[in-house]
Amino acid sequence: MSDVLLQVSDLSVSYRQGLGWRRVVEGVSFDVRRGEVLGLVGESGCGKSTVALQLLGFRHGSLRTDAGRIRLGSTDVLGLNRAGLDALRGAEVSFVPQNPTTALNPGMRVGVQIEEILTAHGRSTGGRTRELFGLVGLPSNDTFLRRYPHQLSGGQQQRVCIAMALACEPRFVVLDEPTTGLDVTTQEQIVDLLVDLRGRLGMSMLYVTHDLGLLSQIADRIGVMYAGHMVEIAPTVELFSKPRHPYTRGLIGALPRIDGDGRNVKPLRGLLHRDSLPKGCPFAQRCDFALPRCFEEVQALSPAGPAHEVACWRIGELPVDTNPVASGLPPAAQKREAEPLLAVEGLSVRYGSGKRSFEALKDVYLSVNKRETVALVGESGSGKSTLARAIAGMLAPANGEIRLRGVALEGLVRDRKPEQRRLVQYIFQNPDASLNPRATIGRSLARPLAFYFPEQEAGKAEKVIAALAEVRLDAGYAARYPDQLSGGERQRVAIARALIAEPDLLLCDEVLSALDVSVQASILELLQRLKSELGVAMLFISHDLAVVRMLADRVCVLFRGEIMEIGTREAVFAPPFHPYTQSLLEAVPTPLKKPQSPRRAELPAAENNGGCAYAGRCAVEIAGLCRTTPPLWRETGTRLRIRCHHSIDELQRLATMPAHRGEGSP
Structure with a gap:
């Protein structure tokens, strides 16, 4: 010993x-x-x-x-x-x-x-x-x-x-x-x-x-x-x-x-x-x-x-499971609407003022249809949460427009109509900060009901219990306080609080990050059902690309506040890739499989003179071009758009090359 x-x-x-x-x-x-x-x-x-x-x-x-x-x-x-x-x-x-x-x-x-x-x-x-x-x-x-x-x-x-x-x-x-x-x-x-x-x-x-x-x-x-x-x-x-x-x-x-x-x-x-x-x-x-x-x-x-x-009585009787892979969820709904539920056009957001200000989002165009899940992926600081907060009205855009059901929204939530506020609900990454520590879970869930449906006072307790059941929590949780719950249980309460308002759009900011895999799977099933049965759409922020691949209809890849790639789930997860997307995919941990060495430099992206935001970290950077010239949008014909100086054929070729690290090509 x-x-x-x-x-x-x-x-x-x-x-x-x-x-x-x-x-x-x-x-x-x-x-x-x-x-x-x-x-x-x-x-x-x-x-x-x-x-x-x-x-x-x-x-x-x-x-x-x-x-x-x-x-x-x-x-x-x-x-x-x-x-x-x-x-x-x-x-x-x-x-x-x-x-x-x-x-x-x-x-x-x-x-x-x-x-x-x-x-x-x-x-x-x-x-x-x-x-x-x-x-x-x-x-x-x-x-x-x-x-x-x-x-x-x-x-x-x-x-x-x-x-x-x-x-x-x-x-x-x-x-x-x-x-x-x-x-x-x-x-x-x-x-x-x-x-x-x-x-x-x-x-x-x-x-x-x-x-x-x-x-x-x-x-x-x-x-x-x-x-x-x-x-x-x-x-x-x-x-x-x-x-x-x-x-x-x-x-x-x-x-x-x-x-x-x-x-x-x-x-x-x-x-x-x-x-x-x-x-x-x-x-x-x-x-x-x-x-x-x-x-x-x-x-x-x-x-x-x-x-x-x-610790099992039957360990000697049960067959050894050498391939523990379970059956799948139903395919995500693919129905498209003529008029998108949410449209973001030319959105820019700045933090700070004067010389210390910086652009957290730059000229972002994005839409979300009814019954559709659009995933936002990218590193910390890429602008994912900033975009969601701007849509929710927690941040005032510097430029651009946000439309819900074809109607332009005011920049800040306090200036929006009550019905517009109800239709867009935000589920925060950190339930510790978003739940009132002095209110019981039942009281926290009842508050949206009182705010959005004041005429429905009768049956409020039953609706609270039903909301808890939707996220796999029993009725006893209504009497508890947040500090009596685990991190995963608190996150499930936060999801229930958003759902109880009966929204059209959920802004999900890393909502599965605190959940274990079994509860995560049940929440994913719930989100799929809400989308297919109730037509709830989602802007789904996540760093877990395996979850994104299972849940999303379309995927938007952000880096330093700019969209690098956007397309259907199938197209984004298959070659050709934007070099940044490929680095994200190569870093995904898979059980018993060592991640590849990502195609990226170790240092943060260098400052550039109006060029690609990813220049300086890109392993296939084109010298004299990527840091000075804005990249073009490339379309593959398979509902995929990639913003890169490399052609689609060249990106396809690069996707088959062995992963490597480097500061970029000469």
Whole structure:
């Protein structure tokens, strides 16, 4: 056991509920070796984040550790007092949170926040802050270090949090959904960074996530949790190729994949109801293989192969699933309307004023038809959320026009008619900031009803319960507060709040980023049904290209506020590609398949003199042309438009070349 850095033994944790306590983690045991990455997966509310926080000795007033032991090296973490925990956190074990918006101090400059960590542990600041920002792919100049968190994109905020966690080079890092809000290229950079740090520093990690594809790229072993229980632990390759527990099979079957047709997902049967868990296996109510014994007798982890443990009575009876791919969703509706529901024409948005202003969106043309889903993809800072916020009326356009049902909308939402406001609903990326922490879920859902349908007072409670059921939450959630829900559950409430207004257009800003794959699959089915049955259209912002391929009718690729490529889903995901689109696709993590090295430079795109926004990062840049001359729109004849100086034939040829890195062609 000398190579074991972290050891968790029989950990049980409860949260206060009313006058009593609810057990949320039950007898969880695992260890992490030096230099090893252990992944922890499971549906929202399974207890994985609770376990992760216990590794740092987290002691909330409404939480208690009922049993168990956590040892980091020779240190008994649960036995430390506050002074001991302060010395441990940051120096020996650090934490990367899921939500950087609430983790960073809004009143402190980001450079100062890094220095605060170093100073607290007696480390020299010197040039360490600049070094850390460079490591995580952020500018290290004085201008950037003096920015406040609100002046950074979501991806940049998360990278600051990662830099803070790495500041003192701890032996163990706990990462709770660290790349949830990041685009695929930034996500790949962060994963590469973590892999490099592990190899160079011998750092160990617990990586909590619902992104199974990403986890397969970094984790050595994976633990699967359900309803507070550990149901399977196995080496990564073994888990993906031969999942043994029925729940693990369901998770992998619900995983969207970018290969194939993108529709090979199937949500798990039923819902997790913690109030009615059986005495035996917690998954028995949803298991297709359950026996009467499974409902009554507790299953413990037992060997199912080398370094492979499974908690299932029937492990010796069930056939090994060596190809856990599930059936698909129905095809997306393709009906087109003569008059688009939404039309964006020549839209430009500027941030700031004077010399410090910059154009976040530049001359964007886009339409969304009834029953259509248009996906916006691109890196953090590409302008996706800015476009959605301008459509919602939260940002006033500098130029251009937005029309809904053929009628021009006022720039700001306060100047729009109530009916226009109802027809366009925004689902935010971060439900922590968008839900009122002092209002129950039922009250938050009832507010849109009172605002938009004041004459329908009767039946309000029934409509709230129906809205919760649409997003796979039971009626009991109406009495809860946001802090009593997991991140995924809060996001589902945010989706329900938008749907209850009966909109024509949903602006979905990374709405699936906090959801585990099984719940994600059910939400995707819901969105498809809303589109086909109710005619709801969506502008769907996402960095998950596998989800985009499954859900979108058309895809719009943005970079630095400009459209690089736009077309039908089938056309965008097949050659020819815009060089930027190809770099995004090559960075997508696929289970047990190493991402290709993207065709892009490591540095941000260089400033240009009116040329292509992607010049300077493009691996196939044409010297003397791309940085000085606006690129032309190319059409393939297959409902695809690409904005590039290369011809369609040349882009087709480049798509077949081996991926490489570089600053561009001479």
